[in-house]
Each structure stands twice: as structure tokens, then as C-alpha cells.
Amino acid sequence: MGNIVGEKFDDFVLNQINARQNLYGKGFGSTQLSPSNLLLLNNRNAWLKLASSVNVVNEFDLEKARQAYLDGDSRSVKELTTLGIQRLKDIGINNTADFLGSQLAQKAVLFNTLSTVTDNNKFAAPRSGVAKTSSLWNASNSYGLGGTDFGLNPAPGLISATIDNQNRGSIRKATIEIKAFNKFQFEMLELVYLRLGFTMMLEWGFDKYIDNNGNLQNVGNTLIEEDFFKSGPTSQLEMLEKIQNKRAEYVGNYDGFFGQVENFDWNFNKNGSYDIKLKLVTLGNVIESIKTKTTAEALSEKKIAELILTLDEKDEDYQSEKKRLEGLKDSSIDNNAGSSPLAQSLFIDVINPRMWDNQNRDFFSWNNLQEDFESSLPTTFEVFKKGIKETEGAIFGGISALFNDTPEKNPLKNLDQYSYYMTFRVLLGRIAKYCVPSIGTEDKIEKQLKLAPIGDNNLCSAFPNQIAFDPKICLIKPILVGIICVNPLKKISLLQVNYLI
Numbered sequence: 164m165g166n167i168v169g170e171k172f173d174d175f176v177l178n179q180i181n182a183r184q185n186l187y188g189k190g191f192g193s194t195q196l197s198p199s200n201l202l203l204l205n206n207r208n209a210w211l212k213l214a215s216s217v218n219v220v221n222e223f224d225l226e227k228a229r230q231a232y233l234d235g236d237s238r239s240v241k242e243l244t245t246l247g248i249q250r251l252k253d254i255g256i257n258n259t260a261d262f263l264g265s266q267l268a269q270k271a272v273l274f275n276t277l278s279t280v281t282d283n284n285k286f287a288a289p290r291s292g293v294a295k296t297s298s299l300w301n302a303s304n305s306y307g308l309g310g311t312d313f314g315l316n317p318a319p320g321l322i323s324a325t326i327d328n329q330n331r332g333s334i335r336k337a338t339i340e341i342k343a344f345n346k347f348q349f350e351m352l353e354l355v356y357l358r359l360g361f362t363m364m365l366e367w368g369f370d371k372y373i374d375n376n377g378n379l380q381n382v383g384n385t386l387i388e389e390d391f392f393k394s395g396p397t398s399q400l401e402m403l404e405k406i407q408n409k410r411a412e413y414v415g416n417y418d419g420f421f422g423q424v425e426n427f428d429w430n431f432n433k434n435g436s437y438d439i440k441l442k443l444v445t446l447g448n449v450i451e452s453i454k455t456k457t458t459a460e461a462l463s464e465k466k467i468a469e470l471i472l473t474l475d476e477k478d479e480d481y482q483s484e485k486k487r488l489e490g491l492k493d494s495s496i497d498n499n500a501g502s503s504p505l506a507q508s509l510f511i512d513v514i515n516p517r518m519w520d521n522q523n524r525d526f527f528s529w530n531n532l533q534e535d536f537e538s539s540l541p542t543t544f545e546v547f548k549k550g551i552k553e554t555e556g557a558i559f560g561g562i563s564a565l566f567n568d569t570p571e572k573n574p575l576k577n578l579d580q581y582s583y584y585m586t587f588r589v590l591l592g593r594i595a596k597y598c599v600p601s602i603g604t605e606d607k608i609e610k611q612l613k614l615a616p617i618g619d620n621n622l623c624s625a626f627p628n629q630i631a632f633d634p635k636i637c638l639i640k641p642i643l644v645g646i647i648c649v650n651p652l653k654k655i656s657l658l659q660v661n662y663l664i
Contacts, residue, residue, distance in 0.1 A: 309347035316344035
């Protein structure tokens with residue numbers, strides 16, 4: 164399914180694996196294969212569909228119309244054809260009214276050679292037989308599409324499709340091979356599919372499958388018939404959600420690829436046919452070019468001044484808090500506060516003393532770690548009196564000295580700008596809020612990139628005495644306990660993995 168590394172398989176995939184294992188295990192002992200089981204094992208076929216979002220727009224050539232008007236040729240203005248109609252006439256389609264809008268794309272779906280999606284969300288009858296006229300276009304015959312000047316040619320169709328995952332599944336690329344057998348077929352396919360940047364829907368799967376209850380089922384309609392040609396606006400996220408719903412509906416025997424044309428190539432063969440190669444890329448590639456708001460109003464000095472004024476001079480921590488806030492004026496936190504909305508939100512958190520009282524599990528500061536440590540010292544020394552080794556007691560003494568030493572002996576005293584951390588969960592929330600742009604329609608707006616939520620059940624391994632080699636990036640929040648002996652392997656929630664603000 165192209166899941167990003169780290170994600171689990173969907174439940175319907177696991178259930179389908181079990182159902183197939185049960186099917187392939189039948190035939191031994193008392194378990195017998197039913198006729199439907201034999202049909203599935205010996206006559207299961209793959210299918211492939213491709214549809215385009217090309218729309219033939221009925222627009223006038225305004226420049227030609229303006230020139231004809233200036234020349235006083237009113238007759239030419241009235242008879243002037245539209246751009247969309249002219250493109251259809253150029254390739255040999257005369258009944259242009261039947262091909263405007265999405266009708267051309269609906270009549271040129273590459274499935275079972277060339278098929279037509281009707282207005283009632285179904286495919287028209289498959290092509291068959293030989294055309295009895297020399298008309299370039301016909302809607303029902305397998306032979307004769309494109310005329311008979313060079314003999315009877317079969318209808319165009321898909322040859323193959325190769326899907327490759329990029330960036331661990333976050334982006335997928337498709338290489339599609341298409342065959343056309345004369346000039347008209349190639350020009351029609353060029354008008355519909357060889358369009359750089361246009362979105363396409365590629366679908367594939369099996370014609371029959373066994374459901375998770377062991378019953379034989381047939382694949383019915385897919386998104387190309389049901390949703391792709393609807394006139395209402397649909398965002399890419401909605402389409403991806405619909406693809407996932409279809410995967411679940413057909414329990415993994417269906418997959419879809421909603422992407423845009425990245426490139427194409429074609430060759431003209433000696434026998435008059437055309438080999439077309441179409442390259443698609445899923446819309447996930449926009450992740451690499453996400454544009455975010457890069458500047459924000461510089462509020463650093465103003466916020467610091469306002470917060471200092473709100474401090475209570477009678478508070479015993481007044482002087483230390485005032486000194487802390489004033490010390491931020493020359494730090495990277497202050498300098499970067501106006502660089503982006505994300506940096507500004509982090510700065511506002513830093514200058515808020517209520518964030519760092521060790522009551523909020525989502526925020527952590529080295530400055531307040533001393534109070535937590537000192538509160539655990541009585542228990543520590545009680546245990547020490549009962550026989551803990553002197554070396555282990557010395558560790559606690561060293562930690563205590565680390566917080567009580569002068570700035571000259573303890574460099575951490577001068578690194579207030581490296582003292583503020585937030586959990587990984589909060590960091591992802593800020594990135595989603597301030598960095599990821601929103602897309603969608605007027606009725607539904609969503610984030611362009613969805614970040615998986617982190618909860619208490621997301622764990623990582625933490626080992627005894629584990630430290631961060633570069634605490635300026637991230638650390639595991641230290642947990643002070645009264646006993647120095649800990650479990651050999653402890654599971655730490657990702658909520659406790661903190662990242663430097």
C-alpha cells in the first residue's frame with residue numbers, strides 16, 4: 164500500500180492475507196475447494212484504467228475577434244470558432260458539441276482499449292466489431308477508429324504501468340505505456356493525456372477476489388466512474404481519502420494513483436503506430452515545495468518589556484525573573500522571534516514564566532530542574548545511609564553541585580537560551596499550525612500535510628544514564644528518583660522526548 168516506514172498495515176490488509184492463506188491452504192485433508200475457489204485460483208485477471216482531467220473550454224480567440232472587429236468584418240466575428248472547438252476540428256472531430264467540457268476525456272478513458280464513461284456512472288458497452296464507415300471517430304467499434312485510409316487498425320490502449328515508491332512511500336511515480344495505431348488516435352491521446360501538469364487518475368486491481376469472510380466477489384465501479392468526472396470541486400486530500408475508502412471496500416484488491424503529468428515521450432514506428440510513455444507523480448511531491456509565511460511582526464522587545472512590567476516586585480523571584488527576561492534580549496530566541504510565525508510563537512512561550520514551573524508536562528526547563536532534584540535528595544540520602552555505594556552517592560553530590568556552582572564553574576548557568584524545551588507532540592502541533600499551508604475547496608479546507616498525532620502509546624527506548632550528545636537539538640526529559648538503580652531497559656513515552664525551542 165505504499166505506507167511510510169513505521170506505519171502498521173491496515174486491518175483489512177491483514178484480514179485479506181489471512182483469507183488468502185486459508186484459500187491457498189484448502190484441498191488438503193477434509194477441507195475441499197469449492198467451484199468459486201477454483202474459479203478464483205485459475206481465472207483471476209488484472210485490470211488497468213487511466214482517465215484525464217482535461218476539459219475542452221468553449222472560449223473565443225479574443226485577439227482574432229478584436230482584430231476582426233477593428234477591421235469592420237462583423238461576419239468574421241460571428242463565424243469565428245472558439246479555441247476548444249478549433250482544437251477538436253484540427254484532429255478531425257466535426258460533431259464538436261458532443262466533446263466539450265469533460266466529454267472528450269469521458270469518451271477517451273483508457274480501459275479495455277478505449278472506453279466511454281456515461282452520465283449514469285457506468286461504462287458504455289465494450290467496443291467490438293469493425294466500423295462500416297470511413298469516419299475518424301466511432302464510439303463502439305474495435306477496428307476502424309481513425310479511419311480506414313491505411314487499413315483497419317485496432318483501438319488504442321494501455322500496455323503497462325509501473326509504480327515506484329519514492330522517499331519511503333511518501334511520493335509515488337508511475338510510468339505508463341500507451342499504444343496508438345494511427346495519426347488520429349495519437350492526436351486524440353495527445354489532446355487528452357500528454358498535458359504537463361494536468362491531473363490524472365490511474366487505477367488497477369483484480370476483477371474478482373475473495374473477501375475476508377471467504378466469499379467470492381467481483382469488483383464493481385471505481386472512482387473513475389463514480390467521482391472523477393463530477394463537476395463539483397474536489398481537493399486532492401478528498402480524492403486520496405476516497406482512494407483509501409475504495410481500498411478498504413475491496414479489501415486491498417484495488418489501488419489508485421491520483422497524480423499529475425510530470426513528463427511524456429513518444430516514438431513513431433515504421434508500421435505507422437505510436438509508442439507513448441507517460442510519467443506521472445503523485446501530488447505528494449508538493450511537500451518538497453511547501454511555501455510558508457516566512458516573516459512575522461517583530462514582537463520580541465515589546466513583549467519582554469510588557470512582561471517585565473507585569474512582574475510583582477514583592478515576589479521573591481522578582482529579581483531572578485527580571486534578569487532572565489532581560490537576558491533573552493541578546494539571545495537567538497530574541498533575534499529569531501520575528502523571522503516566522505513559528506519562531507514568534509516559541510518566543511512567546513519562552514517569555515511566559517507559567518510555562519516553566521514544571522507543572523506542565525509538555526514543557527521543560529533546566530532552570531527549574533534544581534527544585535525537583537532537591538526535593539528528591541532526602542529520599543536519596545536515606546537510601547544512601549542504608550548501604551548504597553559511596554560512588555553512587557557521589558553521583559548525586561556531583562549533580563547537586565552542578566546546580567549550586569557559580570557560573571564560572573558551571574557553564575549551564577550562562578546558557579539560558581538553551582534551557583527551554585517542548586515535547587515532540589507540541590512541536591509537531593506548532594509545525595502543523597504555522598508551517599503547513601491549507602488547501603481545499605470553499606466547503607472544506609484541510610492542511611496540505613497531515614501529521615500523525617502522538618499519544619501516550621507511542622514509545623521509544625531509554626537506557627540507564629542515557630544522555631543527549633547535543634542537547635541543543637533534543638533530549639529525553641530527566642526523571643529524578645530516590646534510588647539510583649533503575650531497570651535495564653525502560654520505555655519512555657514520546658511525550659517525554661523534548662526538543663529545544
